[in-house]
Amino acid sequence: xxxxxxxxxxxxxxxxxxxxxxxxxxxxxxxxxxxxxxxxxxxxxxxxxxxxxxxxxxxxxxxxxxxxxxxxxxxxxxxxxxxxxxxxxxxxxxxxxxxxx
Numbered sequence: 001x002x003x004x005x006x007x008x009x010x011x012x013x014x015x016x017x018x019x020x021x022x023x024x025x026x027x028x029x030x031x032x033x034x035x036x037x038x039x040x041x042x043x044x045x046x047x048x049x050x051x052x053x054x055x056x057x058x059x060x061x062x063x064x065x066x067x068x069x070x071x072x073x074x075x076x077x078x079x080x081x082x083x084x085x086x087x088x089x090x091x092x093x094x095x096x097x098x099x100x101x
Contacts, residue, residue, distance in 0.1 A: 011045075012045035012046070015042070015044055016042060018041060019037070019045075022038075022041065023037040027062050027063075034059045034063075038055055039051055039055060042054065
């Protein structure tokens, strides 16, 4: 029984690390697209079956870490913003009713 990653070369490992870093960076900035960026690089070094499994696993890890960090964020500043949006929507509805009558 051999090792699954025994035939991996140094260049493949470097491509894997660079692809992982780039995908995590894009996910951190945009909030999505980990699989797209990672697959673009990983498919040069890994088989499609390995790439698919790693995209699922790493995608869950990256998004899980993001959610874990956001759980401590206080949402009270957003409450005022939501109230402002609600008032704006009420005002626009009143304006539409006045124009329609």
